[in-house]
Amino acid sequence: MNNTELPTWEYRVQTIGSMFGTKDEAIEAILNEWGEEGWEVTHVYTPEGSGKVTIVAKRPLTREAIRKRSMSSF
Numbered sequence: 001m002n003n004t005e006l007p008t009w010e011y012r013v014q015t016i017g018s019m020f021g022t023k024d025e026a027i028e029a030i031l032n033e034w035g036e037e038g039w040e041v042t043h044v045y046t047p048e049g050s051g052k053v054t055i056v057a058k059r060p061l062t063r064e065a066i067r068k069r070s071m072s073s074f
Contacts, residue, residue, distance in 0.1 A: 008061040012039055017052040027053060
């Protein structure tokens with residue numbers, strides 16, 4: 001039996017900005033906030049022609065997060 005377990009992740013996705021673009025300061029503020037919460041950004045992309053930025057992040061899934069999910073409905 002192998003004692004090594006693969007990590008389990010939770011993910012977060014948010015699109016910010018408008019058709020007029022996204023300010024660097026807004027992106028930086030979100031990244032700093034997420035970093036303090038333990039999120040690690042895996043991808044940042046701009047949907048073509050939208051002026052918006054979509055940020056994808058992950059962090060290890062904790063028992064607390066699993067408990068919160070089971071108490072909320074989607």
